[in-house]
Amino acid sequence: MTGDSVGAIVVDFPSTAFSAEAVKRAAYALMARYDVAIGGDADVIRCAIRPAHPTVDMATAERDLRREVVDHDLRISIEQRTSPYRDAILGLAFSKTGLQDG
Amino acid sequence: MAKFRERADFDASPSAPYEMLPWRFTLLDQESYVATNMAGEYVLMSRSEVAEFADGRLAPATPLYDELKSRHFLIDADTDVALDLLALKVRTKLAPLANFTGLHIFVTTLRCEHSCPYCQVSRANDDKREFDMTEETALKSLDLVFRSPSRALKIEFQGGESLLNLPLIKFVVLEAKRRNQAAGRDLAFVIATNLAVLDDDALEFARQHDILMSTSLDGPADLHNRNRPRPGKDSYERTVDGIRRARRALGHHSVGALMTTTAASLSSVRDIIDEYIRLDFGSIFLRPLSPYGFAMKTKFYQSYDQSKWLDFYFEGLDYIIELNLGGFEFIEQYAAMVLKKMLTPMQTSYVDLMSPAGIAIGAIVYNYDGAVYASDESRMLAEMDDKTFALGNVHDHEFAEIMLGDALLDPLEASFASSVPGCSWCAFEPWCGADPVFHHATQGDFVGKKPLSAFCTRNMEVFRGLISRMEASPDVRRLFERWANII
Numbered sequence: 001m002t003g004d005s006v007g008a009i010v011v012d013f014p015s016t017a018f019s020a021e022a023v024k025r026a027a028y029a030l031m032a033r034y035d036v037a038i039g040g041d042a043d044v045i046r047c048a049i050r051p052a053h054p055t056v057d058m059a060t061a062e063r064d065l066r067r068e069v070v071d072h073d074l075r076i077s078i079e080q081r082t083s084p085y086r087d088a089i090l091g092l093a094f095s096k097t098g099l100q101d102g
Numbered sequence: 103m104a105k106f107r108e109r110a111d112f113d114a115s116p117s118a119p120y121e122m123l124p125w126r127f128t129l130l131d132q133e134s135y136v137a138t139n140m141a142g143e144y145v146l147m148s149r150s151e152v153a154e155f156a157d158g159r160l161a162p163a164t165p166l167y168d169e170l171k172s173r174h175f176l177i178d179a180d181t182d183v184a185l186d187l188l189a190l191k192v193r194t195k196l197a198p199l200a201n202f203t204g205l206h207i208f209v210t211t212l213r214c215e216h217s218c219p220y221c222q223v224s225r226a227n228d229d230k231r232e233f234d235m236t237e238e239t240a241l242k243s244l245d246l247v248f249r250s251p252s253r254a255l256k257i258e259f260q261g262g263e264s265l266l267n268l269p270l271i272k273f274v275v276l277e278a279k280r281r282n283q284a285a286g287r288d289l290a291f292v293i294a295t296n297l298a299v300l301d302d303d304a305l306e307f308a309r310q311h312d313i314l315m316s317t318s319l320d321g322p323a324d325l326h327n328r329n330r331p332r333p334g335k336d337s338y339e340r341t342v343d344g345i346r347r348a349r350r351a352l353g354h355h356s357v358g359a360l361m362t363t364t365a366a367s368l369s370s371v372r373d374i375i376d377e378y379i380r381l382d383f384g385s386i387f388l389r390p391l392s393p394y395g396f397a398m399k400t401k402f403y404q405s406y407d408q409s410k411w412l413d414f415y416f417e418g419l420d421y422i423i424e425l426n427l428g429g430f431e432f433i434e435q436y437a438a439m440v441l442k443k444m445l446t447p448m449q450t451s452y453v454d455l456m457s458p459a460g461i462a463i464g465a466i467v468y469n470y471d472g473a474v475y476a477s478d479e480s481r482m483l484a485e486m487d488d489k490t491f492a493l494g495n496v497h498d499h500e501f502a503e504i505m506l507g508d509a510l511l512d513p514l515e516a517s518f519a520s521s522v523p524g525c526s527w528c529a530f531e532p533w534c535g536a537d538p539v540f541h542h543a544t545q546g547d548f549v550g551k552k553p554l555s556a557f558c559t560r561n562m563e564v565f566r567g568l569i570s571r572m573e574a575s576p577d578v579r580r581l582f583e584r585w586a587n588i589i
Binding site: 025028029030031032071072074075077078079081082083085086088089090091092093094 | 121122123124125126127129140152153156185186188189190192193196523524527551553554559
């Protein structure tokens, strides 16, 4: 256990299964309830969870983080796979508006 | 031997794989997610359905597949029009951007005879004329008004108490109408007033020039007078009398009212709504407090938290729904504006629900001294010595300097909801707004940390509350669809 994780709930995510971006987004989304310190190495993304306030109940902290990471991993996957369509739709939406250069 | 092949042979969709179009999902409750497409059309899905759809495993010829297909969440071999339709809807939502700025607020004076502790505007004693807008400043402001590309121009007079500088209001109206003979815009005027100093002269002028009146009404007499002290302690009586006289002179629908929620209001939402109904208003806007001006200095903003306001809001909304389902038509305006974004391809002109933010491009403020602010809230911040959103001065700056300066473009660009953390992956983003002034005021930057943002948490709960109610009841759904198309 590192100095960062003393007294914290530690949750590991295998780097092969989850992106660091998904973990960062999850930590961001949960910041009102938890302080999540992110570390790890090439194989593991390690999160140390602490309450953001003394009144925060930590009983569901690990489940909350795992669920949030899974959701964000899926969101990132959807974003990547639909990105060409997004660009095409915005291109069509802005065509002939006179708002573009050229 | 059969003459024709089987029906399934002509249907390419069931056996063909689909491709997802861009979509986002956000938790509605413990059981379900809200999924939205780029135009803000939504579908409810379970957790397993979200995963199945994202993994390409969603079975065709199921109700969910058809629903997702009809709302442009996917394309398959059976259809190729979804991209064009979706682009058209996105374009419709964004089209109003080219027609900025529709609302021009003239602060005719800072003088006011009320001393409301929650007031968002710093006020001056009503004998200090140095806080009045001059005709010279008004003329320069009008130069900027008529530079706006917007076909429709609304000039709203605010204060202080705007009617304390009635000569300036008359001057602006007459000059704007004179200029508009050549400009040919759809020109409208609103006087925002507490109605306490409304006299026959002002009413007659308003009648001659089709000027609307917008006033403040916080609820029943005891609540209103507690919130809005003035000499004589008769704010409520004067407001109600002013509403009656203004309606008689201008027409019933030419007078609107806005309420402000204070800690004292929280237990009285039904009484407040009943008061609006008693005074024959057709709607109410259940508004939260803003973190600006006197509301901050007097600690009024801190006096209740978001959860209490949300309880207040939903108690009021449910009461209004109950009234409607009982046959009495009455609208909650905030819900109606959100529903317009949820259920139609149209946008609302309400600045707080615009992204890119509505500052300056939705509404712009010309202060009594010629300073130009990006919004009413920006002016309030400036009164607290924070001039981040001061765009220039009508006496010193041209239209292009004001509208293309860093003071405006930086917050507009930084806060664009589609590209900021927390919003870019949120399914509610198409319905929400970017509010750089609020986040600057509360967190010190234009974007803000959304999980800590009262603006974000409040709106997310409102979105969830509206969806839950219309999904639970077809009658509420029909009511909400009506509201979405009225407002």
